[in-house]
Amino acid sequence: xxxxxxxxxxxxEDLQSELAAQRLMIAQLLEQTxxxxxxxxxxSRVAERRDAAMRVANAxxxxxxxxxxxxxxxxFRALQARADDLSADAAIAWxxxxxxxxxxxxxxxxxxxxxxxxxxxxxxxxxxxLSALEYEQNGDVRAAKAAAASAADVADDxxxxxxALSELxxxxxxxxxxxxxxQRFQQILQIVRPLNEAEPGNDDYLLILADTLEGLADxxxxxxDPNAARTSHEEVLVLRRQRLAAQxxxxxxxxxxxxxxxxxxxxxxxxxDYSRAEALFAESLAxxxxxxxxxxxxxxxxxxxxxxxxxxxxxxxxxxxxxxALSHYRESLQISRLLMASHPLNAQFREDVxxxxxxxxxxxxxxxxxxxxxxxxIEMLAIMRGLAGEQETVLRGELLLAEALARTADGTGDEAYxxxxxxxxxxxxxxxxxxxxxxxxxxxAEAILYPAP
Numbered sequence: 001x002x003x004x005x006x007x008x009x010x011x012x013e014d015l016q017s018e019l020a021a022q023r024l025m026i027a028q029l030l031e032q033t034x035x036x037x038x039x040x041x042x043x044s045r046v047a048e049r050r051d052a053a054m055r056v057a058n059a060x061x062x063x064x065x066x067x068x069x070x071x072x073x074x075x076f077r078a079l080q081a082r083a084d085d086l087s088a089d090a091a092i093a094w095x096x097x098x099x100x101x102x103x104x105x106x107x108x109x110x111x112x113x114x115x116x117x118x119x120x121x122x123x124x125x126x127x128x129x130l131s132a133l134e135y136e137q138n139g140d141v142r143a144a145k146a147a148a149a150s151a152a153d154v155a156d157d158x159x160x161x162x163x164a165l166s167e168l169x170x171x172x173x174x175x176x177x178x179x180x181x182x183q184r185f186q187q188i189l190q191i192v193r194p195l196n197e198a199e200p201g202n203d204d205y206l207l208i209l210a211d212t213l214e215g216l217a218d219x220x221x222x223x224x225d226p227n228a229a230r231t232s233h234e235e236v237l238v239l240r241r242q243r244l245a246a247q248x249x250x251x252x253x254x255x256x257x258x259x260x261x262x263x264x265x266x267x268x269x270x271x272x273d274y275s276r277a278e279a280l281f282a283e284s285l286a287x288x289x290x291x292x293x294x295x296x297x298x299x300x301x302x303x304x305x306x307x308x309x310x311x312x313x314x315x316x317x318x319x320x321x322x323x324x325a326l327s328h329y330r331e332s333l334q335i336s337r338l339l340m341a342s343h344p345l346n347a348q349f350r351e352d353v354x355x356x357x358x359x360x361x362x363x364x365x366x367x368x369x370x371x372x373x374x375x376x377x378i379e380m381l382a383i384m385r386g387l388a389g390e391q392e393t394v395l396r397g398e399l400l401l402a403e404a405l406a407r408t409a410d411g412t413g414d415e416a417y418x419x420x421x422x423x424x425x426x427x428x429x430x431x432x433x434x435x436x437x438x439x440x441x442x443x444x445a446e447a448i449l450y451p452a453p
Contacts, residue, residue: 025061028068029053035103045102048125052099055092067100076101076108083115091120098129106137117147124160127151131167141175162188162208169215178223185216203243210239214260217267226270233264251291255304258287262311274318281312299339306335306352310359322366329360347387354383358407365411377411380404398424406448421449 030053057064060082067075076097083093098112110133116126131147134140148171152164169184189212196205217232240257247253265280288301288308295301309332316325333356340349361376384404402424409417425445 025064025068026053026057029057029064029100032068032070032072033100033102033104045099045129048095048129049099049102052096056096056100059093072101072104076105080108080112083112091116091123091126094119095123095126098126102129102133106133109133110137117150121150122154124151124154124156124164127154128164128167131171135171135174141171145171145175158191159204162191166208166212166215169212173215173219173222178219182216182219182223185212185219188212189216203246206239206243210236210243210256210260213239214263217263221267226267230264230267230271233260233267236260237264251295254287254291258284258291258304258308261287262308265311265315269315269318274315278312278315278319281308281315284308285312299343302335302339303349303352306332306339306356309335310356313359313363317363317366322363326360326363326367329356329363332356333360350383350387354380354387354404357383358404361407361411374412377408381408381417398428402428402442403445403448406445410448418449421445425449 030050033049033053053064056067056079060078063075063078063082065075066072066078079093079097079100083090083097094112094116098109098116101109101112110130113126113130113133116123117130120126127147127150131144131151134147135144145168148164148167152161152168155161155164165184165188169181169188172178172181172184188208192205192208192212196202196209199205213232213236217229217236220226220229220232237257237260240253240260244250244253244257261280261284265277265284268274268277268280285305285308288305292298292301292305309328313325313328313332316322316328333353336349336352336356340346340353343349357376357380361373361380364370364373364376381404384401387401402421405417405421405424409415409421425442428442
Protein backbone atom coordinates (compact mmCIF):
# COMPACT_ATOMS: atom_id res chain seq x y z
CA UNK A 1 0.00 0.00 0.00
CA UNK A 2 1.22 3.47 -0.85
CA UNK A 3 2.53 5.37 2.16
CA UNK A 4 2.80 9.18 1.86
CA UNK A 5 6.25 10.60 2.53
CA UNK A 6 6.98 12.61 5.66
CA UNK A 7 7.39 15.73 3.54
CA UNK A 8 4.03 15.30 1.77
CA UNK A 9 2.30 14.63 5.09
CA UNK A 10 3.72 17.86 6.48
CA UNK A 11 2.59 19.71 3.38
CA UNK A 12 -0.92 18.39 3.91
CA GLU A 13 -0.81 19.41 7.58
CA ASP A 14 0.46 22.89 6.65
CA LEU A 15 -2.28 23.27 4.05
CA GLN A 16 -4.94 22.16 6.52
CA SER A 17 -3.58 24.58 9.10
CA GLU A 18 -3.55 27.41 6.53
CA LEU A 19 -7.14 26.67 5.49
CA ALA A 20 -8.28 26.54 9.12
CA ALA A 21 -6.60 29.91 9.80
CA GLN A 22 -8.26 31.41 6.74
CA ARG A 23 -11.68 30.07 7.76
CA LEU A 24 -11.15 31.57 11.22
CA MET A 25 -10.19 34.93 9.71
CA ILE A 26 -13.28 34.93 7.47
CA ALA A 27 -15.47 34.11 10.45
CA GLN A 28 -13.88 36.96 12.43
CA LEU A 29 -14.32 39.32 9.48
CA LEU A 30 -18.02 38.51 9.31
CA GLU A 31 -18.41 38.86 13.07
CA GLN A 32 -16.63 42.24 13.22
CA THR A 33 -18.56 43.74 10.28
CA UNK A 34 -22.01 42.45 11.25
CA UNK A 35 -24.79 44.90 12.16
CA UNK A 36 -25.87 45.15 15.78
CA UNK A 37 -28.95 43.08 14.95
CA UNK A 38 -28.09 40.43 12.29
CA UNK A 39 -31.82 39.90 11.68
CA UNK A 40 -31.79 43.26 9.89
CA UNK A 41 -29.65 41.80 7.09
CA UNK A 42 -31.45 40.84 3.88
CA UNK A 43 -30.43 37.50 2.30
CA SER A 44 -28.73 39.35 -0.56
CA ARG A 45 -26.62 41.40 1.86
CA VAL A 46 -25.73 38.27 3.82
CA ALA A 47 -24.40 36.66 0.63
CA GLU A 48 -22.65 39.84 -0.52
CA ARG A 49 -20.83 40.31 2.78
CA ARG A 50 -19.84 36.63 2.94
CA ASP A 51 -18.42 36.67 -0.61
CA ALA A 52 -16.58 39.92 0.11
CA ALA A 53 -14.99 38.47 3.25
CA MET A 54 -13.77 35.41 1.32
CA ARG A 55 -12.29 37.50 -1.50
CA VAL A 56 -10.60 39.99 0.85
CA ALA A 57 -9.15 37.19 3.01
CA ASN A 58 -7.55 35.73 -0.13
CA ALA A 59 -6.49 38.96 -1.84
CA UNK A 60 -5.33 41.10 1.10
CA UNK A 61 -4.75 39.02 4.25
CA UNK A 62 -3.16 41.93 6.11
CA UNK A 63 -6.20 44.18 5.61
CA UNK A 64 -8.49 41.28 6.43
CA UNK A 65 -6.60 40.59 9.66
CA UNK A 66 -6.77 44.25 10.67
CA UNK A 67 -10.54 44.31 10.21
CA UNK A 68 -10.90 40.94 11.95
CA UNK A 69 -8.99 42.44 14.90
CA UNK A 70 -11.35 45.43 15.01
CA UNK A 71 -8.86 47.89 13.50
CA UNK A 72 -11.31 49.18 10.90
CA UNK A 73 -9.37 52.35 10.09
CA UNK A 74 -6.25 50.44 9.03
CA UNK A 75 -8.14 47.67 7.25
CA PHE A 76 -10.54 49.87 5.32
CA ARG A 77 -7.77 52.26 4.25
CA ALA A 78 -5.70 49.33 2.99
CA LEU A 79 -8.67 48.12 0.94
CA GLN A 80 -9.18 51.64 -0.43
CA ALA A 81 -5.53 51.76 -1.51
CA ARG A 82 -5.85 48.34 -3.13
CA ALA A 83 -8.96 49.35 -5.06
CA ASP A 84 -7.19 52.53 -6.25
CA ASP A 85 -4.33 50.43 -7.63
CA LEU A 86 -6.54 48.04 -9.57
CA SER A 87 -7.99 48.51 -13.02
CA ALA A 88 -10.07 45.65 -14.41
CA ASP A 89 -11.03 44.29 -11.01
CA ALA A 90 -11.42 47.66 -9.30
CA ALA A 91 -15.24 47.55 -9.22
CA ILE A 92 -15.17 44.21 -7.38
CA ALA A 93 -12.62 45.56 -4.91
CA TRP A 94 -14.72 48.67 -4.24
CA UNK A 95 -17.83 46.54 -3.76
CA UNK A 96 -15.99 44.28 -1.31
CA UNK A 97 -14.94 47.32 0.70
CA UNK A 98 -18.50 48.65 0.62
CA UNK A 99 -19.95 45.35 1.82
CA UNK A 100 -17.53 45.08 4.76
CA UNK A 101 -17.72 48.76 5.76
CA UNK A 102 -21.51 49.07 5.39
CA UNK A 103 -22.35 48.56 9.08
CA UNK A 104 -19.08 49.83 10.57
CA UNK A 105 -18.20 52.93 8.52
CA UNK A 106 -21.13 53.90 6.25
CA UNK A 107 -19.26 56.96 4.91
CA UNK A 108 -16.48 54.73 3.55
CA UNK A 109 -19.10 52.28 2.24
CA UNK A 110 -20.90 55.09 0.43
CA UNK A 111 -17.71 56.26 -1.27
CA UNK A 112 -16.81 52.68 -2.18
CA UNK A 113 -20.15 52.00 -3.86
CA UNK A 114 -20.01 55.36 -5.66
CA UNK A 115 -16.64 54.34 -7.10
CA UNK A 116 -17.97 50.90 -8.04
CA UNK A 117 -20.99 52.43 -9.80
CA UNK A 118 -18.76 54.72 -11.89
CA UNK A 119 -16.61 51.80 -13.01
CA UNK A 120 -19.39 49.20 -13.46
CA UNK A 121 -22.76 50.94 -13.88
CA UNK A 122 -24.48 47.70 -14.88
CA UNK A 123 -24.20 46.03 -11.46
CA UNK A 124 -27.61 45.84 -9.78
CA UNK A 125 -26.50 45.23 -6.17
CA UNK A 126 -24.21 48.28 -6.31
CA UNK A 127 -27.13 50.58 -7.11
CA UNK A 128 -29.35 49.02 -4.41
CA UNK A 129 -26.65 49.49 -1.76
CA LEU A 130 -25.92 53.00 -3.03
CA SER A 131 -29.60 53.95 -2.85
CA ALA A 132 -29.82 52.86 0.78
CA LEU A 133 -26.57 54.58 1.76
CA GLU A 134 -27.39 57.85 -0.02
CA TYR A 135 -30.60 57.99 1.96
CA GLU A 136 -29.32 56.67 5.31
CA GLN A 137 -25.88 58.30 5.33
CA ASN A 138 -26.37 61.52 3.34
CA GLY A 139 -30.10 62.04 3.72
CA ASP A 140 -30.06 62.73 -0.02
CA VAL A 141 -33.43 61.49 -1.25
CA ARG A 142 -32.82 62.69 -4.80
CA ALA A 143 -29.55 60.75 -5.12
CA ALA A 144 -31.14 57.72 -3.47
CA LYS A 145 -34.03 57.82 -5.95
CA ALA A 146 -31.61 58.09 -8.88
CA ALA A 147 -29.71 55.04 -7.65
CA ALA A 148 -32.93 53.05 -7.17
CA ALA A 149 -34.05 54.01 -10.69
CA SER A 150 -30.68 52.79 -12.04
CA ALA A 151 -31.15 49.52 -10.15
CA ALA A 152 -34.56 49.07 -11.80
CA ASP A 153 -33.02 49.78 -15.22
CA VAL A 154 -30.23 47.19 -14.90
CA ALA A 155 -32.26 44.51 -13.06
CA ASP A 156 -31.94 41.25 -14.97
CA ASP A 157 -34.91 39.46 -13.40
CA UNK A 158 -38.38 40.31 -12.15
CA UNK A 159 -37.59 39.95 -8.44
CA UNK A 160 -34.78 42.48 -8.67
CA UNK A 161 -36.91 44.92 -10.65
CA UNK A 162 -39.72 44.68 -8.11
CA UNK A 163 -37.28 45.30 -5.26
CA ALA A 164 -35.95 48.42 -6.99
CA LEU A 165 -39.45 49.70 -7.74
CA SER A 166 -40.42 49.17 -4.10
CA GLU A 167 -37.39 51.17 -3.00
CA LEU A 168 -38.39 53.95 -5.41
CA UNK A 169 -41.91 54.03 -4.00
CA UNK A 170 -40.58 54.27 -0.44
CA UNK A 171 -38.25 57.13 -1.37
CA UNK A 172 -41.04 58.99 -3.18
CA UNK A 173 -43.11 58.67 -0.02
CA UNK A 174 -40.23 60.00 2.08
CA UNK A 175 -39.82 62.92 -0.32
CA UNK A 176 -43.48 63.82 0.09
CA UNK A 177 -44.28 62.83 -3.50
CA UNK A 178 -47.35 60.95 -2.33
CA UNK A 179 -49.21 60.68 -5.61
CA UNK A 180 -46.09 59.38 -7.35
CA UNK A 181 -45.61 56.86 -4.53
CA UNK A 182 -49.23 55.69 -4.83
CA GLN A 183 -48.83 55.22 -8.58
CA ARG A 184 -45.58 53.30 -8.03
CA PHE A 185 -47.16 50.94 -5.49
CA GLN A 186 -50.11 50.39 -7.84
CA GLN A 187 -47.65 49.63 -10.66
CA ILE A 188 -46.06 46.92 -8.51
CA LEU A 189 -49.48 45.48 -7.64
CA GLN A 190 -50.39 45.28 -11.34
CA ILE A 191 -47.28 43.14 -11.87
CA VAL A 192 -47.58 40.93 -8.80
CA ARG A 193 -51.31 40.21 -8.54
CA PRO A 194 -51.45 38.14 -11.76
CA LEU A 195 -48.33 36.25 -10.68
CA ASN A 196 -49.87 35.48 -7.29
CA GLU A 197 -53.11 34.32 -8.93
CA ALA A 198 -51.13 31.99 -11.20
CA GLU A 199 -49.08 30.64 -8.25
CA PRO A 200 -51.20 31.20 -5.11
CA GLY A 201 -48.78 29.29 -2.87
CA ASN A 202 -45.69 31.22 -3.94
CA ASP A 203 -44.37 32.84 -0.75
CA ASP A 204 -42.25 35.39 -2.62
CA TYR A 205 -45.34 36.83 -4.30
CA LEU A 206 -47.30 36.81 -1.05
CA LEU A 207 -44.52 38.76 0.66
CA ILE A 208 -44.23 41.34 -2.14
CA LEU A 209 -48.01 41.76 -2.19
CA ALA A 210 -48.18 42.28 1.56
CA ASP A 211 -45.26 44.73 1.65
CA THR A 212 -46.63 46.69 -1.31
CA LEU A 213 -50.13 46.93 0.12
CA GLU A 214 -48.69 48.06 3.45
CA GLY A 215 -46.80 50.86 1.72
CA LEU A 216 -49.87 51.77 -0.33
CA ALA A 217 -52.00 51.95 2.82
CA ASP A 218 -49.54 54.39 4.41
CA UNK A 219 -49.70 56.60 1.32
CA UNK A 220 -53.50 56.44 1.20
CA UNK A 221 -53.68 57.46 4.85
CA UNK A 222 -51.35 60.42 4.23
CA UNK A 223 -53.45 61.43 1.23
CA UNK A 224 -56.52 61.60 3.45
CA ASP A 225 -58.23 58.44 2.19
CA PRO A 226 -58.73 56.37 5.38
CA ASN A 227 -61.29 54.04 3.80
CA ALA A 228 -58.83 52.99 1.10
CA ALA A 229 -56.09 52.65 3.72
CA ARG A 230 -58.28 50.37 5.86
CA THR A 231 -59.15 48.22 2.83
CA SER A 232 -55.47 47.82 1.98
CA HIS A 233 -54.58 46.98 5.59
CA GLU A 234 -57.30 44.35 5.83
CA GLU A 235 -55.77 42.58 2.84
CA VAL A 236 -52.33 42.91 4.42
CA LEU A 237 -53.63 41.15 7.54
CA VAL A 238 -54.99 38.28 5.45
CA LEU A 239 -51.65 37.89 3.65
CA ARG A 240 -49.56 38.12 6.84
CA ARG A 241 -51.74 35.48 8.52
CA GLN A 242 -51.46 33.26 5.46
CA ARG A 243 -47.66 33.45 5.49
CA LEU A 244 -47.48 32.81 9.25
CA ALA A 245 -49.77 29.78 8.95
CA ALA A 246 -47.27 28.25 6.52
CA GLN A 247 -44.39 28.70 9.01
CA UNK A 248 -45.89 29.45 12.45
CA UNK A 249 -42.56 29.39 14.33
CA UNK A 250 -40.74 31.84 12.04
CA UNK A 251 -39.95 35.02 14.08
CA UNK A 252 -39.85 37.32 11.04
CA UNK A 253 -43.36 36.29 10.00
CA UNK A 254 -44.66 36.81 13.53
CA UNK A 255 -43.08 40.28 13.60
CA UNK A 256 -44.69 41.09 10.24
CA UNK A 257 -48.12 40.10 11.53
CA UNK A 258 -47.64 42.11 14.71
CA UNK A 259 -46.71 45.19 12.68
CA UNK A 260 -49.75 44.74 10.42
CA UNK A 261 -52.02 44.41 13.46
CA UNK A 262 -50.63 47.65 14.90
CA UNK A 263 -51.16 49.52 11.62
CA UNK A 264 -54.73 48.26 11.34
CA UNK A 265 -55.27 49.13 15.00
CA UNK A 266 -54.13 52.72 14.46
CA UNK A 267 -56.62 53.12 11.61
CA UNK A 268 -59.37 51.64 13.77
CA UNK A 269 -58.49 54.14 16.51
CA UNK A 270 -58.70 57.04 14.06
CA UNK A 271 -62.10 55.79 12.91
CA UNK A 272 -63.34 55.63 16.52
CA ASP A 273 -63.73 51.83 16.43
CA TYR A 274 -62.15 51.34 19.84
CA SER A 275 -63.30 47.76 20.46
CA ARG A 276 -61.69 46.59 17.22
CA ALA A 277 -58.58 48.62 17.95
CA GLU A 278 -58.28 46.99 21.37
CA ALA A 279 -58.59 43.51 19.88
CA LEU A 280 -55.95 44.24 17.22
CA PHE A 281 -53.47 45.77 19.66
CA ALA A 282 -54.04 43.00 22.20
CA GLU A 283 -53.19 40.37 19.57
CA SER A 284 -50.09 42.34 18.54
CA LEU A 285 -48.99 42.67 22.16
CA ALA A 286 -49.36 38.92 22.75
CA UNK A 287 -47.10 38.23 19.75
CA UNK A 288 -44.47 40.76 20.85
CA UNK A 289 -44.46 39.42 24.42
CA UNK A 290 -43.69 35.93 23.19
CA UNK A 291 -41.01 37.16 20.78
CA UNK A 292 -39.34 39.10 23.62
CA UNK A 293 -39.34 35.93 25.77
CA UNK A 294 -37.95 33.85 22.90
CA UNK A 295 -35.28 36.45 21.99
CA UNK A 296 -34.16 37.99 25.32
CA UNK A 297 -30.91 39.33 23.79
CA UNK A 298 -32.57 40.92 20.76
CA UNK A 299 -32.74 44.70 21.08
CA UNK A 300 -35.41 44.79 18.42
CA UNK A 301 -37.62 42.25 20.19
CA UNK A 302 -37.39 44.17 23.48
CA UNK A 303 -38.03 47.54 21.83
CA UNK A 304 -40.98 46.15 19.86
CA UNK A 305 -42.51 44.96 23.13
CA UNK A 306 -42.08 48.41 24.67
CA UNK A 307 -43.76 50.04 21.65
CA UNK A 308 -46.57 47.49 21.67
CA UNK A 309 -47.25 48.08 25.37
CA UNK A 310 -47.41 51.82 24.71
CA UNK A 311 -49.82 51.41 21.81
CA UNK A 312 -52.12 49.21 23.86
CA UNK A 313 -51.98 51.80 26.61
CA UNK A 314 -53.13 54.42 24.09
CA UNK A 315 -56.22 52.34 23.31
CA UNK A 316 -56.99 51.92 27.00
CA UNK A 317 -56.78 55.68 27.45
CA UNK A 318 -59.30 56.14 24.64
CA UNK A 319 -61.54 53.59 26.36
CA UNK A 320 -61.28 55.68 29.56
CA UNK A 321 -59.41 52.99 31.48
CA UNK A 322 -56.44 55.10 32.62
CA UNK A 323 -55.36 52.88 35.52
CA UNK A 324 -54.89 49.94 33.12
CA ALA A 325 -53.20 52.23 30.62
CA LEU A 326 -50.79 53.49 33.31
CA SER A 327 -49.78 49.91 34.11
CA HIS A 328 -48.91 49.26 30.46
CA TYR A 329 -47.10 52.60 30.07
CA ARG A 330 -45.00 51.94 33.16
CA GLU A 331 -44.02 48.49 31.91
CA SER A 332 -43.09 50.03 28.55
CA LEU A 333 -41.07 52.74 30.31
CA GLN A 334 -39.21 50.14 32.36
CA ILE A 335 -38.11 48.30 29.21
CA SER A 336 -37.12 51.53 27.47
CA ARG A 337 -35.09 52.64 30.48
CA LEU A 338 -33.19 49.32 30.46
CA LEU A 339 -32.40 49.71 26.76
CA MET A 340 -31.24 53.30 27.28
CA ALA A 341 -29.09 52.29 30.26
CA SER A 342 -27.38 49.55 28.27
CA HIS A 343 -26.85 51.82 25.23
CA PRO A 344 -26.64 55.38 26.64
CA LEU A 345 -25.38 56.91 23.37
CA ASN A 346 -28.24 55.51 21.30
CA ALA A 347 -30.49 58.50 20.47
CA GLN A 348 -33.41 56.25 19.51
CA PHE A 349 -33.50 54.59 22.93
CA ARG A 350 -33.38 57.97 24.68
CA GLU A 351 -36.18 59.22 22.44
CA ASP A 352 -38.19 56.10 23.29
CA VAL A 353 -37.82 56.86 27.00
CA UNK A 354 -38.94 60.44 26.42
CA UNK A 355 -42.06 59.39 24.51
CA UNK A 356 -42.87 56.74 27.09
CA UNK A 357 -42.53 59.36 29.84
CA UNK A 358 -44.95 61.61 27.94
CA UNK A 359 -47.59 58.88 27.80
CA UNK A 360 -46.98 57.87 31.40
CA UNK A 361 -47.34 61.47 32.52
CA UNK A 362 -50.67 61.75 30.75
CA UNK A 363 -51.91 58.61 32.47
CA UNK A 364 -50.77 59.91 35.87
CA UNK A 365 -52.84 63.04 35.25
CA UNK A 366 -55.85 60.95 34.26
CA UNK A 367 -55.75 59.00 37.54
CA UNK A 368 -55.35 62.21 39.55
CA UNK A 369 -51.67 61.94 40.49
CA UNK A 370 -50.64 65.45 39.41
CA UNK A 371 -47.36 65.41 41.35
CA UNK A 372 -46.11 62.30 39.55
CA UNK A 373 -47.37 63.69 36.23
CA UNK A 374 -45.40 66.94 36.64
CA UNK A 375 -42.17 65.12 37.57
CA UNK A 376 -42.61 62.76 34.62
CA UNK A 377 -43.17 65.57 32.09
CA ILE A 378 -40.16 67.54 33.35
CA GLU A 379 -37.94 64.45 33.06
CA MET A 380 -39.24 63.91 29.52
CA LEU A 381 -38.45 67.50 28.56
CA ALA A 382 -34.89 67.25 29.91
CA ILE A 383 -34.24 64.24 27.66
CA MET A 384 -35.75 65.95 24.61
CA ARG A 385 -33.69 69.11 25.14
CA GLY A 386 -30.57 66.96 25.07
CA LEU A 387 -31.72 65.18 21.94
CA ALA A 388 -32.82 68.23 19.95
CA GLY A 389 -29.35 68.92 18.55
CA GLU A 390 -28.54 65.24 17.97
CA GLN A 391 -31.37 64.27 15.62
CA GLU A 392 -30.56 63.23 12.05
CA THR A 393 -31.82 66.67 11.03
CA VAL A 394 -32.02 69.76 13.21
CA LEU A 395 -35.54 70.33 11.87
CA ARG A 396 -36.84 67.04 13.23
CA GLY A 397 -35.12 67.64 16.55
CA GLU A 398 -36.68 71.08 16.89
CA LEU A 399 -40.15 69.74 16.15
CA LEU A 400 -39.78 66.95 18.68
CA LEU A 401 -38.63 69.50 21.23
CA ALA A 402 -41.65 71.68 20.40
CA GLU A 403 -43.97 68.75 21.03
CA ALA A 404 -42.17 67.96 24.29
CA LEU A 405 -42.53 71.57 25.40
CA ALA A 406 -46.22 71.54 24.52
CA ARG A 407 -46.80 68.34 26.46
CA THR A 408 -44.89 69.70 29.45
CA ALA A 409 -46.91 72.93 29.38
CA ASP A 410 -50.09 70.89 29.21
CA GLY A 411 -48.97 68.61 32.04
CA THR A 412 -47.59 71.24 34.39
CA GLY A 413 -49.68 74.31 33.60
CA ASP A 414 -46.52 76.37 33.02
CA GLU A 415 -47.27 78.77 30.16
CA ALA A 416 -43.57 79.51 29.58
CA TYR A 417 -43.14 76.06 28.05
CA UNK A 418 -46.06 76.70 25.69
CA UNK A 419 -44.63 80.05 24.60
CA UNK A 420 -41.29 78.43 23.76
CA UNK A 421 -43.08 75.72 21.77
CA UNK A 422 -45.13 78.29 19.82
CA UNK A 423 -41.96 80.19 19.00
CA UNK A 424 -40.38 77.09 17.45
CA UNK A 425 -43.53 76.22 15.47
CA UNK A 426 -43.98 79.78 14.15
CA UNK A 427 -40.35 80.01 13.04
CA UNK A 428 -40.41 76.65 11.25
CA UNK A 429 -43.68 77.54 9.54
CA UNK A 430 -42.10 80.75 8.27
CA UNK A 431 -39.18 78.77 6.87
CA UNK A 432 -41.64 76.53 5.00
CA UNK A 433 -39.63 73.29 5.07
CA UNK A 434 -42.18 70.49 4.84
CA UNK A 435 -42.24 66.73 4.39
CA UNK A 436 -44.83 64.14 5.49
CA UNK A 437 -42.95 63.55 8.76
CA UNK A 438 -42.52 67.27 9.42
CA UNK A 439 -46.21 67.95 8.83
CA UNK A 440 -47.18 65.09 11.15
CA UNK A 441 -44.84 66.25 13.94
CA UNK A 442 -46.01 69.85 13.59
CA UNK A 443 -49.64 68.75 13.71
CA UNK A 444 -48.98 66.77 16.90
CA ALA A 445 -47.47 69.79 18.63
CA GLU A 446 -50.18 72.18 17.41
CA ALA A 447 -52.95 69.83 18.54
CA ILE A 448 -51.61 70.17 22.09
CA LEU A 449 -50.92 73.90 21.88
CA TYR A 450 -54.19 74.80 20.17
CA PRO A 451 -56.80 72.22 21.26
CA ALA A 452 -60.09 72.21 19.38
CA PRO A 453 -62.94 73.89 21.29
